[in-house]
Amino acid sequence: MSEEETDPVWDQLADWIGKPLTKGGPTLSPEDVNLPMIRHWIDAMDDRNPVYEDPAAAAEVGLDSVVAPPAMLQAWTMPRPILEGIAERGGVPTEIDPDNPINILDEAGFAATLATNSELEFDRYLKPGERLTSESVLESVSKRKQTGIGTGYFVSWVNTFRDQNGEVVGRQLFRILKFNPGGTL
Protein backbone atom coordinates (compact mmCIF):
# COMPACT_ATOMS: atom_id res chain seq x y z
CA MET A 1 0.00 0.00 0.00
CA SER A 2 1.48 3.37 -0.95
CA GLU A 3 1.23 6.51 1.15
CA GLU A 4 -1.26 7.98 -1.31
CA GLU A 5 -3.79 5.18 -1.02
CA THR A 6 -6.59 5.78 1.43
CA ASP A 7 -6.84 3.68 4.56
CA PRO A 8 -10.25 3.94 6.23
CA VAL A 9 -8.93 2.28 9.40
CA TRP A 10 -6.23 4.93 9.76
CA ASP A 11 -8.74 7.71 9.10
CA GLN A 12 -10.87 6.48 11.99
CA LEU A 13 -7.82 6.37 14.26
CA ALA A 14 -6.62 9.81 13.19
CA ASP A 15 -9.77 11.34 14.68
CA TRP A 16 -8.52 10.25 18.10
CA ILE A 17 -5.03 11.78 17.92
CA GLY A 18 -4.54 14.39 20.63
CA LYS A 19 -7.71 13.35 22.39
CA PRO A 20 -8.14 11.71 25.82
CA LEU A 21 -8.78 7.97 25.76
CA THR A 22 -10.74 8.13 28.99
CA LYS A 23 -14.00 9.98 28.89
CA GLY A 24 -15.20 11.97 31.86
CA GLY A 25 -11.81 13.41 32.72
CA PRO A 26 -8.72 12.05 34.45
CA THR A 27 -8.89 8.83 36.46
CA LEU A 28 -8.43 9.18 40.22
CA SER A 29 -6.02 6.70 41.82
CA PRO A 30 -7.91 4.18 44.01
CA GLU A 31 -5.51 4.80 46.90
CA ASP A 32 -3.24 7.47 48.28
CA VAL A 33 0.46 6.77 47.89
CA ASN A 34 0.97 4.50 50.88
CA LEU A 35 3.61 2.57 52.78
CA PRO A 36 2.02 -0.92 52.64
CA MET A 37 1.97 -0.85 48.82
CA ILE A 38 5.52 0.54 48.80
CA ARG A 39 6.63 -2.41 50.97
CA HIS A 40 4.94 -4.93 48.66
CA TRP A 41 6.82 -3.39 45.76
CA ILE A 42 10.28 -3.20 47.34
CA ASP A 43 9.94 -6.78 48.58
CA ALA A 44 8.86 -7.96 45.10
CA MET A 45 11.87 -6.28 43.45
CA ASP A 46 14.18 -6.80 46.47
CA ASP A 47 14.93 -3.07 46.23
CA ARG A 48 16.74 -2.09 49.41
CA ASN A 49 17.08 1.65 48.84
CA PRO A 50 16.39 2.78 52.44
CA VAL A 51 14.64 6.03 51.43
CA TYR A 52 11.56 3.97 50.53
CA GLU A 53 10.83 2.91 54.13
CA ASP A 54 13.25 4.45 56.63
CA PRO A 55 12.45 8.08 57.58
CA ALA A 56 15.93 8.55 59.09
CA ALA A 57 17.59 7.46 55.84
CA ALA A 58 15.30 9.75 53.87
CA ALA A 59 16.17 12.68 56.16
CA GLU A 60 19.87 11.93 55.75
CA VAL A 61 19.63 12.60 52.00
CA GLY A 62 17.50 15.72 52.44
CA LEU A 63 14.02 14.28 51.95
CA ASP A 64 11.30 15.32 54.41
CA SER A 65 9.72 11.85 54.46
CA VAL A 66 10.09 8.45 52.86
CA VAL A 67 9.29 8.40 49.14
CA ALA A 68 7.75 5.87 46.78
CA PRO A 69 9.92 4.00 44.27
CA PRO A 70 9.65 6.05 41.07
CA ALA A 71 8.58 3.17 38.83
CA MET A 72 5.46 2.73 40.99
CA LEU A 73 4.01 5.78 39.20
CA GLN A 74 1.70 3.74 36.99
CA ALA A 75 0.90 1.25 39.78
CA TRP A 76 -0.79 3.97 41.85
CA THR A 77 -3.37 4.65 39.18
CA MET A 78 -4.06 1.06 38.11
CA PRO A 79 -7.80 0.47 38.52
CA ARG A 80 -9.07 -1.98 41.13
CA PRO A 81 -9.59 -5.12 39.05
CA ILE A 82 -12.69 -7.16 38.47
CA LEU A 83 -11.09 -10.61 38.46
CA GLU A 84 -14.08 -12.48 37.08
CA GLY A 85 -13.83 -12.52 33.30
CA ILE A 86 -10.39 -10.92 33.18
CA ALA A 87 -8.98 -13.62 30.86
CA GLU A 88 -11.95 -13.21 28.48
CA ARG A 89 -11.30 -9.45 28.42
CA GLY A 90 -7.72 -10.12 27.33
CA GLY A 91 -6.39 -9.15 30.74
CA VAL A 92 -8.09 -5.76 30.84
CA PRO A 93 -8.78 -5.20 34.56
CA THR A 94 -12.23 -3.65 34.24
CA GLU A 95 -14.98 -3.33 31.68
CA ILE A 96 -14.05 -0.46 29.37
CA ASP A 97 -15.98 1.71 26.99
CA PRO A 98 -15.73 -0.01 23.59
CA ASP A 99 -15.52 3.42 21.90
CA ASN A 100 -11.73 3.63 21.80
CA PRO A 101 -9.00 3.35 19.15
CA ILE A 102 -7.72 -0.05 20.32
CA ASN A 103 -11.16 -1.47 19.74
CA ILE A 104 -11.20 0.02 16.22
CA LEU A 105 -8.04 -1.97 15.50
CA ASP A 106 -9.31 -5.17 17.16
CA GLU A 107 -12.43 -5.05 15.01
CA ALA A 108 -10.44 -4.31 11.85
CA GLY A 109 -8.46 -7.54 12.37
CA PHE A 110 -5.37 -6.08 14.06
CA ALA A 111 -6.17 -7.84 17.30
CA ALA A 112 -2.72 -8.98 18.43
CA THR A 113 -0.74 -6.64 20.69
CA LEU A 114 2.99 -6.25 21.19
CA ALA A 115 4.31 -3.61 23.56
CA THR A 116 7.33 -1.92 21.97
CA ASN A 117 8.31 1.18 24.00
CA SER A 118 7.92 2.65 27.46
CA GLU A 119 9.25 6.10 28.34
CA LEU A 120 8.77 7.09 31.97
CA GLU A 121 9.50 10.61 33.19
CA PHE A 122 9.58 11.37 36.90
CA ASP A 123 9.44 15.09 37.70
CA ARG A 124 9.70 14.36 41.42
CA TYR A 125 9.35 11.50 43.88
CA LEU A 126 6.00 10.94 45.62
CA LYS A 127 5.31 10.85 49.34
CA PRO A 128 2.78 8.76 51.30
CA GLY A 129 -0.55 10.59 51.51
CA GLU A 130 -0.42 12.04 48.01
CA ARG A 131 -3.25 11.20 45.62
CA LEU A 132 -2.71 10.98 41.88
CA THR A 133 -4.82 11.25 38.79
CA SER A 134 -3.88 10.00 35.36
CA GLU A 135 -5.07 10.98 31.94
CA SER A 136 -4.24 9.12 28.71
CA VAL A 137 -4.09 10.98 25.42
CA LEU A 138 -3.53 9.29 22.07
CA GLU A 139 -0.23 10.76 20.88
CA SER A 140 0.21 9.20 17.44
CA VAL A 141 -0.72 6.32 15.18
CA SER A 142 1.59 5.18 12.40
CA LYS A 143 0.42 4.39 8.91
CA ARG A 144 -0.11 0.67 8.34
CA LYS A 145 3.31 -0.99 8.34
CA GLN A 146 4.73 -4.32 7.35
CA THR A 147 6.72 -5.81 10.24
CA GLY A 148 8.45 -9.14 10.75
CA ILE A 149 5.42 -10.51 12.58
CA GLY A 150 2.60 -9.14 10.43
CA THR A 151 1.03 -5.89 9.32
CA GLY A 152 -0.17 -3.34 11.79
CA TYR A 153 -0.12 0.08 13.36
CA PHE A 154 2.16 1.53 16.03
CA VAL A 155 -0.11 3.24 18.53
CA SER A 156 1.38 5.64 21.09
CA TRP A 157 -0.29 7.31 24.01
CA VAL A 158 0.92 9.47 26.88
CA ASN A 159 -0.33 9.08 30.43
CA THR A 160 0.07 12.29 32.41
CA PHE A 161 0.12 11.90 36.19
CA ARG A 162 -0.87 14.82 38.42
CA ASP A 163 -0.92 15.29 42.18
CA GLN A 164 -3.82 16.47 44.36
CA ASN A 165 -3.02 20.08 43.40
CA GLY A 166 -3.13 19.37 39.70
CA GLU A 167 0.66 19.66 39.30
CA VAL A 168 2.24 17.24 36.85
CA VAL A 169 4.48 14.73 38.67
CA GLY A 170 5.34 12.43 35.78
CA ARG A 171 4.47 11.05 32.39
CA GLN A 172 4.61 7.74 30.56
CA LEU A 173 4.71 7.33 26.83
CA PHE A 174 3.63 3.87 25.85
CA ARG A 175 3.81 2.42 22.35
CA ILE A 176 2.29 -0.83 21.13
CA LEU A 177 2.08 -2.55 17.79
CA LYS A 178 -1.47 -3.68 17.02
CA PHE A 179 -1.08 -6.30 14.31
CA ASN A 180 -2.53 -9.04 12.20
CA PRO A 181 -0.14 -11.97 12.77
CA GLY A 182 1.45 -13.12 9.51
CA GLY A 183 -0.41 -10.50 7.47
CA THR A 184 1.09 -8.73 4.47
CA LEU A 185 0.32 -5.36 2.94
Add this chain to the structure above:
Amino acid sequence: MKPTISFSSLKVGDAVTPLDISLTATMIVAGAVASRDFMPVHHDKEFAISQGAPDIFMNILTTNGYIARFLSDWAGPGARVANIRIRLGVPAIPGHHLEFRGEILKLEMQDDQGQVEVSIKVTNEMGDHATGTAMVVLPT
Protein backbone atom coordinates in the same frame (compact mmCIF):
# COMPACT_ATOMS: atom_id res chain seq x y z
CA MET B 1 23.86 3.42 54.84
CA LYS B 2 25.58 3.10 51.46
CA PRO B 3 26.86 6.53 50.40
CA THR B 4 25.50 8.30 47.33
CA ILE B 5 27.94 8.19 44.44
CA SER B 6 29.86 11.44 43.92
CA PHE B 7 29.08 13.24 40.66
CA SER B 8 32.64 14.58 40.38
CA SER B 9 34.05 11.03 40.51
CA LEU B 10 32.14 9.91 37.40
CA LYS B 11 33.44 9.69 33.82
CA VAL B 12 31.71 9.01 30.54
CA GLY B 13 32.10 5.29 29.81
CA ASP B 14 32.04 4.22 33.47
CA ALA B 15 29.93 1.11 34.07
CA VAL B 16 26.82 1.03 36.21
CA THR B 17 27.35 -1.72 38.81
CA PRO B 18 25.93 -4.86 37.14
CA LEU B 19 22.79 -6.49 38.52
CA ASP B 20 22.01 -10.16 37.84
CA ILE B 21 18.64 -11.68 38.68
CA SER B 22 17.77 -15.39 38.50
CA LEU B 23 14.11 -15.07 37.71
CA THR B 24 11.48 -17.35 39.27
CA ALA B 25 7.73 -17.62 38.80
CA THR B 26 7.36 -16.28 42.34
CA MET B 27 9.25 -13.10 41.45
CA ILE B 28 7.18 -12.56 38.30
CA VAL B 29 3.91 -13.01 40.21
CA ALA B 30 5.09 -10.84 43.13
CA GLY B 31 6.00 -8.03 40.72
CA ALA B 32 2.71 -8.26 38.86
CA VAL B 33 0.63 -8.20 42.04
CA ALA B 34 2.70 -5.40 43.64
CA SER B 35 1.97 -3.34 40.53
CA ARG B 36 -1.71 -4.41 40.63
CA ASP B 37 -1.42 -5.95 37.18
CA PHE B 38 -3.74 -8.97 37.12
CA MET B 39 -3.35 -9.80 33.45
CA PRO B 40 -3.39 -13.63 33.47
CA VAL B 41 -0.24 -13.85 31.26
CA HIS B 42 1.72 -12.71 34.33
CA HIS B 43 0.49 -15.44 36.72
CA ASP B 44 -1.41 -18.19 34.84
CA LYS B 45 0.94 -20.46 32.88
CA GLU B 46 -1.81 -22.28 30.99
CA PHE B 47 -3.33 -18.96 29.88
CA ALA B 48 0.08 -17.57 28.88
CA ILE B 49 0.76 -20.63 26.71
CA SER B 50 -2.68 -20.26 25.11
CA GLN B 51 -1.59 -16.74 24.10
CA GLY B 52 1.53 -18.05 22.37
CA ALA B 53 3.99 -17.31 25.18
CA PRO B 54 6.41 -20.02 26.41
CA ASP B 55 5.42 -19.45 30.07
CA ILE B 56 4.18 -16.65 32.32
CA PHE B 57 6.27 -13.54 31.68
CA MET B 58 7.31 -10.46 33.62
CA ASN B 59 5.15 -7.36 33.25
CA ILE B 60 6.56 -4.03 32.08
CA LEU B 61 6.05 -2.30 35.42
CA THR B 62 8.33 -4.90 37.01
CA THR B 63 10.96 -4.44 34.29
CA ASN B 64 10.92 -0.69 35.04
CA GLY B 65 10.98 -1.43 38.77
CA TYR B 66 14.12 -3.55 38.42
CA ILE B 67 15.76 -0.90 36.23
CA ALA B 68 15.09 1.74 38.91
CA ARG B 69 16.60 -0.64 41.48
CA PHE B 70 19.63 -1.28 39.22
CA LEU B 71 20.19 2.50 39.06
CA SER B 72 19.75 3.28 42.75
CA ASP B 73 21.73 0.20 43.90
CA TRP B 74 24.61 1.81 42.00
CA ALA B 75 24.01 5.52 42.56
CA GLY B 76 22.87 5.36 46.18
CA PRO B 77 20.01 6.73 48.27
CA GLY B 78 20.61 10.41 47.46
CA ALA B 79 20.19 9.83 43.71
CA ARG B 80 16.90 10.46 41.96
CA VAL B 81 15.87 8.64 38.79
CA ALA B 82 14.44 11.24 36.39
CA ASN B 83 13.54 9.03 33.46
CA ILE B 84 13.65 5.47 32.09
CA ARG B 85 13.18 5.17 28.33
CA ILE B 86 13.21 1.65 26.98
CA ARG B 87 12.48 -0.37 23.91
CA LEU B 88 10.91 -3.67 24.85
CA GLY B 89 12.27 -6.92 23.46
CA VAL B 90 12.03 -10.60 24.31
CA PRO B 91 9.94 -11.72 27.30
CA ALA B 92 11.42 -12.66 30.69
CA ILE B 93 10.16 -16.00 31.98
CA PRO B 94 10.86 -18.28 34.97
CA GLY B 95 14.37 -19.78 34.79
CA HIS B 96 15.81 -16.85 32.88
CA HIS B 97 18.90 -15.05 34.11
CA LEU B 98 18.43 -11.34 33.64
CA GLU B 99 21.57 -9.25 33.29
CA PHE B 100 21.21 -5.51 33.85
CA ARG B 101 24.08 -3.53 32.34
CA GLY B 102 24.71 0.12 31.62
CA GLU B 103 27.34 2.77 31.19
CA ILE B 104 27.53 6.52 31.47
CA LEU B 105 26.76 8.27 28.19
CA LYS B 106 26.75 11.90 29.30
CA LEU B 107 27.43 14.04 32.37
CA GLU B 108 25.99 17.53 32.73
CA MET B 109 25.52 20.08 35.49
CA GLN B 110 22.14 21.75 35.56
CA ASP B 111 20.64 23.89 38.37
CA ASP B 112 23.37 22.73 40.78
CA GLN B 113 22.51 19.11 40.15
CA GLY B 114 24.53 16.50 38.33
CA GLN B 115 22.65 14.85 35.50
CA VAL B 116 23.95 11.43 34.55
CA GLU B 117 22.62 9.82 31.39
CA VAL B 118 23.25 6.08 31.23
CA SER B 119 22.60 3.36 28.69
CA ILE B 120 20.38 0.48 29.77
CA LYS B 121 20.66 -3.05 28.44
CA VAL B 122 18.75 -5.92 30.02
CA THR B 123 19.41 -9.31 28.46
CA ASN B 124 18.40 -12.91 29.07
CA GLU B 125 18.82 -16.31 27.39
CA MET B 126 16.59 -15.20 24.48
CA GLY B 127 18.28 -11.86 23.75
CA ASP B 128 17.54 -8.22 24.61
CA HIS B 129 14.69 -7.87 27.09
CA ALA B 130 14.92 -4.07 27.31
CA THR B 131 17.33 -1.51 25.87
CA GLY B 132 17.41 2.24 26.18
CA THR B 133 18.56 5.06 28.39
CA ALA B 134 17.88 6.51 31.81
CA MET B 135 18.67 9.74 33.63
CA VAL B 136 19.89 9.84 37.21
CA VAL B 137 20.14 13.16 39.09
CA LEU B 138 22.78 13.53 41.80
CA PRO B 139 23.24 16.22 44.44
CA THR B 140 26.50 18.16 44.11
